Amino acid sequence: MSRLTSFAIIGSGYIGSFIISGFLAQASPPSTLIVLSRNPESKNFPPEVKLVKVDDYDNVDAVARILSAYKIDAVVSTVGYGGISLQRQMANAAKKADVRLFVPSEFGSPTDGAPSIYPPFQERDEVAEYINSIGLPCARFYTGGFIGRALFSVTGVRVNGKINIIGKGQSPVSFTLEEDIGGFVAYVLTSLSISSLSNTIFRLEGDRASLQDIANWYGKEVAYVEAIPGAHSETLSMFSRVFESGAGSTGWSFKLGREGEGPDAAGSANRLWQGHQWKRIRDVVTKL
CATH class of the missing domain: 3.40.50.720 (NAD(P)-binding Rossmann-like Domain)
Incomplete structure (x- = not known):
């Protein structure tokens, strides 16, 4: 080999x-x-x-x-x-x-x-x-999103203390530490x-959550916005729209317009690292 x-x-x-x-x-x-x-x-x-x-x-x-x-x-x-x-x-x-x-x-x-x-x-x-x-x-x-960064940047929580959402915030998003x-x-x-x-x-997929899930987990107020507040608003707003569309999942297929299955599913590659314990969001982030 x-x-x-x-x-x-x-x-x-x-x-x-x-x-x-x-x-x-x-x-x-x-x-x-x-x-x-x-x-x-x-x-x-x-x-x-x-x-x-x-x-x-x-x-x-x-x-x-x-x-x-x-x-x-x-x-x-x-x-x-x-x-x-x-x-x-x-x-x-x-x-x-x-x-x-x-x-x-x-x-x-x-x-x-x-x-x-x-x-x-x-x-x-x-x-x-x-x-x-x-x-x-x-x-x-x-x-997917970096657990150590995306929760803070794409939600804009450090700007106004709220989970800022473009759309409904109910689509599942992949996150990995x-x-x-x-x-x-x-x-x-x-x-x-x-x-x-x-x-x-x-x-890969260490964890999977919608922005609404994250707001609920950490007891944060939700703000429905047209743009994510703070620096780099245009880029962060694009990511928020990606999340809203469903394309924030690592199993997303733009060609199919939906999640893939089998080897194309979110987290399908995790199994290759045998014996590894993947960290989840709440294992790492204790508060927002």
């Missing part, structure tokens, strides 16, 4: 830090783990992690030389919204360096087949399609065969 042993992480911000920690915590950690960064001097990682400076991600040849020098098997991208389209060049570099798998930055709600009314989702899907078009195997991870996301990504990438990873969508 052919497995991956050497990894390059692009982006070491919020979710990237959890994925790096997940790799380091594995019983059999990677033989090589590098983090590509424009500003490596600003990072602080254990000695097992090699920080490598990249001046320009658009320079395909330069990035490919780095990946080749470290004999990288898989590239895991954790870039934010501003770097989504740049992943095409990253994928070109990975292809040139004979990387065996590319993990684009998803780590949220489903994006395959996303409509134009959700531009960031559509952009992620277009990137995944591009990776496929150049013949580079790809693995996508749908995690960031530590569980990082651990799962590292576990499957180091334990599954390349054939099991290639062109696969992994649908």
Whole structure:
């Protein structure tokens, strides 16, 4: 069985830090783990992690030389919204360096087949399609909202103390704890065969709740609004509309307009991490 042993992480911000920690915590950690960064001097990682400076991600040849020098098997991208389209060049570099798998930055709600009314989702899907078009195997991870962040940001509860809802707030939403996301990504990438990873969508779900459920659990007043209050209102309002539509579930299919079943159901990938106890919302968040 052919497995991956050497990894390059692009982006070491919020979710990237959890994925790096997940790799380091594995019983059999990677033989090589590098983090590509424009500003490596600003990072602080254990000695097992090699920080490598990249001046320009658009320079395909330069990035490919780095990946080749470290004999990288898989590239895991954790870039934010501003770097989504740049992943095409990253994928070109990975292809040139004979990387065996590319993990684009998803780590949220489903994006395959996303409509134009959700531009960031559509952009992620277009990137995944591009990776496929150049013949580079790809693995996508749908995690739903981050338990440590989404409850506070998308509800706007820290702005006015209320659960702010666009619509009725009754649609089920998938949530997964960031530590569980990082651990799962590292576990499957180091334990599954390349054939099991290639062109696969992994649908995680640590917990499942509607915004109304969350309001009830924490005894919060509901405010029905047209926009989520606070900073980044436009982006957060889009996520709230995604939740309302049902597409906040990791089992959602834009093509079908409903939840998937079997291997396409929310949380269907959880079983791959045998013996793991997934944290639920109220295991982690004691109050809002």
